[in-house]
Amino acid sequence: xxxxxxxxxxxxxxxxxxxxxxxxxxxxxxxxxxxxxxxxxxxxxxxxxxxxxxxxxxxxxxxxxxxxxxxxxxxxxxxxxxxxxxxxxxxxxxxxxxxxxxxxxxxxxxxxxxxxxxxxxxxxxxxxxxxxxxxxxxxxxxxxxxxxxxxxxxxxxxxxxxxxxxxxxxxxxxxxxxxxxxxxxxxxxxxxxxxxxxxxxxxxxxxxxxxxxxxxxxxxxxxxxxxxxxxxxxxxxxxxxxxxxxxxxxxxxxxxxxxxxxxxxxxxxxxxxxxxxxxxxxxxxxxxxxxxxxxxxxxxxxxxxxxxxxxxxxxxxxxxxxxxxxxxxxxxxxxxxxxxxxxxxxxxxxxxxxxxxxxxxxxxxxxxxxxxxxxxxxxxxxxxxxxxxxxxxxxxxxxxxxxxxxxxxxxxxxxxxxxxxxxxxxxxxxxxxxxxxxxxxxxxxxxxxxxxxxxxx
Numbered sequence: 001x002x003x004x005x006x007x008x009x010x011x012x013x014x015x016x017x018x019x020x021x022x023x024x025x026x027x028x029x030x031x032x033x034x035x036x037x038x039x040x041x042x043x044x045x046x047x048x049x050x051x052x053x054x055x056x057x058x059x060x061x062x063x064x065x066x067x068x069x070x071x072x073x074x075x076x077x078x079x080x081x082x083x084x085x086x087x088x089x090x091x092x093x094x095x096x097x098x099x100x101x102x103x104x105x106x107x108x109x110x111x112x113x114x115x116x117x118x119x120x121x122x123x124x125x126x127x128x129x130x131x132x133x134x135x136x137x138x139x140x141x142x143x144x145x146x147x148x149x150x151x152x153x154x155x156x157x158x159x160x161x162x163x164x165x166x167x168x169x170x171x172x173x174x175x176x177x178x179x180x181x182x183x184x185x186x187x188x189x190x191x192x193x194x195x196x197x198x199x200x201x202x203x204x205x206x207x208x209x210x211x212x213x214x215x216x217x218x219x220x221x222x223x224x225x226x227x228x229x230x231x232x233x234x235x236x237x238x239x240x241x242x243x244x245x246x247x248x249x250x251x252x253x254x255x256x257x258x259x260x261x262x263x264x265x266x267x268x269x270x271x272x273x274x275x276x277x278x279x280x281x282x283x284x285x286x287x288x289x290x291x292x293x294x295x296x297x298x299x300x301x302x303x304x305x306x307x308x309x310x311x312x313x314x315x316x317x318x319x320x321x322x323x324x325x326x327x328x329x330x331x332x333x334x335x336x337x338x339x340x341x342x343x344x345x346x347x348x349x350x351x352x353x354x355x356x357x358x359x360x361x362x363x364x365x366x367x368x369x370x371x372x373x374x375x376x377x378x379x380x381x382x383x384x385x386x387x388x389x390x391x392x393x394x395x396x397x398x399x400x401x402x403x404x405x406x407x408x409x410x411x412x413x414x415x416x417x418x419x420x421x422x423x424x425x426x427x428x429x430x431x432x433x434x435x436x437x438x439x440x441x442x443x444x445x446x447x448x449x450x451x452x453x454x455x456x457x
Contacts, residue, residue, distance in 0.1 A: 025164055025168075026163070026164035026165070026166075026167035026168045026171075027167065027286055027287050028287070029167070029168040029171060029172075030167050030168060030170070030171035030286070031171075031283045031284075031286065031287070032171075033171035033172055033174065033175040034171060034174075034175075034279070034283050035280075035283060036175050037174060037175045037178050037179075038276065038279055038280075038345070039344060039345060040175075040178055040179050040182050041053070041178065041182065041191065042272075042276065042345045042346055042348075042349060043345075043346060044182035044186040045182075045186065045188070045191075046348070047268075047269045047272045047273070047346075047348040047349065048267075048268045048269050048272070049188060049268075050268075050272040050275075050276075051267070051268030051269055051270070051271040051272030051273075051275065052125060052127065052130060052188065052268050053188050053191065054259060054271055054272060054275035055124065055125055055259060055260075055263045055268070055271055055275075056125060056130055056133055056134060056137070056188070057137065057192075058256045058259040058260060058275075059120050059124060059125075059134065059260065060113055060134060060137045060138060060140070060141075061256065062256045062260065063109055063112050063113050063116070063141075064106075064109045064113075064140065064141045064144075065256070066109075066112075067105045067106070067108050067109035067112065067141070068102075068105055068109075068148075068245065069101050069102065069105050069241050069245045070148065070241070070244050070245045071098035071101050071102055071148050071149050071152070071241065072098075072148040072149065072151060072152035073152075073240075073244045074094075074098060074237060074240055074241050074244065075094060075095065075098050075149060075152040075153065075156065076152050076155065076156060077240065078094050078233075078237065078240075079091045079094050079095070079153075079156050080156060082094065087229070089226050089229045090226075090229045090230060090233075092226050093226040093227050093228075093229045093230050094230065094237075095149060095153060096226065096227055097227060097230060097237070098148070098149040098152075099145070099146065099149050101241070102145040102146070102147075102148055102149055103142075103145045105145075106141045106142045106143075106144065106145040107141070107142060109138075109141035110138045110139065110141045110142050113134060113135070113137075113138035113141065114135050114138050116134075117131045117132075117134040117135045117138070118131050120134060121134060124260065124263050124264070125263065130188070132189075133188055133189055133192060136189060136192050136193070136196075137192045137195070137196070139196055140195065140196055140199055143196060143199050143200045143203055144199055144203060145203070146203050146206045146207050146210070147202075147203065147206060149210075150206040150207065150209065150210040151163055151166070151206065153210055154166075154209060154210070159209070162209050166202065166205060166206060166209065169202070169205060170198065170199070170202040170205075173198040173201055173202065174194070174195065174198045174199075176198075177194035177195070177197055177198045178191055178194045178195070180194065181193065181194040243382050243384070243385045244384075246385050246388070246389075254391075254392045254395050254396070255282075257395065257396065257399060258274075258278070258399055258403070258411040258414065258415055259271065259274070259275060259278070261399050261400070261403050261411070262274055262403060262407070262408065262411055265403060265404055265407065266407055266408065269348075270407060270408055272349070273349055273351045273352045273355065273408060274352070274355055274408040274411060274412070276345060276349050276352045277352040277353075277355035277356040277359055277408075277412065278355075278359065278415075280352075280356055281356065281359040281360055281362055281363075284360065284363055285362060285363060285365075285366070287366075314370070315370050315374070318367075318369070318370055319367045319368065319370075322366045322367040322369070323364075323367050326363045326364060326366055326367065327364075329363065330360050330361050330363055330364070333356075333357075333360045334357045334360060337353045337356045337357050337360070338353040338354075338357075341353045341356070351408075354409070355408055355409065355412045358409075358412040358413060358416055359412050359415060359416055361416055361419075362415065362416050362419045364419060364423070365419045365422065365423060368423060368426055371426045371430075372384060375387075375429075383429065387422075387425055387426070387429065390425060391418065391421065391422050391425065394418065394421050395414065395415075395418040398413075398414035398417055398418065399411060399414045401414075402414045
């Protein structure tokens, strides 16, 4: 029996790696394109204009993120459940609901960005001339609305390779349009227009993929009479979306707090140097996204089947695999970064090297990439929200103390220290869970009663 379970567990890990390999390959392509895009922009804009561009885009994306509802997690949680119960109408209605929620949240974000454009340009960027640029980029909030629901749908349909194609195509589009913009008219506004055009084309590609992947998503999908099927579940779905979005978006928004806070104390040139180091680190961290997107459905299915010993083994295997790869890479990167930065990005950005030497150690967090999905699968969305809020408070404290004194170095130390504190909190929660099954103890579970009843069947 043990050997059989072991083989099954190995099969689960292979399935996760196979699914994530498509996304990982796409992420590598996207990373290369992003790296090339940054090189083009740094050489075209220069250190001061690039710093203004970084601060402007950070503000806009922060507002979009605040308004986002992370509907993809709700889709992955509820659509497979409805399908397992043979309720196709509810599955389609869930997709419709998530598309509508994303469109509404994108519209709200657009209004918020336009309303705050003058204030943010004066207070944050200290340059009133960029207000129109902020309003221009606000269109992105509406253009990107199909992204989360359709990519989640592709994962549910096991079309990981399609999502890989999409990510690669979008990254190539962004790099190509940016290169054309910088060649024709190297300015902030031209690059912003290139971003909007590339994301608009990407949204059209996604909608086509969604309609092709699921036949029911064709014209019949827009018959909104199916939405009434979710009437009895709306409260549960809304609660899930609320806690999931608060948890996820709080963490995502706080990842932009360093740039926004640095904008109050540092020059555009200093912001440009820090943003470069951060973007390179984020590009490396993004390689963990495919693992999370593949691990979450796998762990969710195992928890639903109450295969908790298999889940823990999968977690251990992933952690060991990641640690064995990440630590040697971080050591190598720390040594080579000062040599690579000046010739690649320009001598104006040489001060990004010591910042990157600090921030690259954030990659250690990848070893626990499965943790957020595990809590969601256990129905512990509120616990995850509490962890994220605590994490955000600690991060804001570190930034507030270190950034005014040390500038970019302080922000780099705070950002890397945040990863350490988050891993410590995650370990504490896991120690408290022990081996208790989620439906055995109310102290360790906040699963909706309907889900618990289905798991008990």
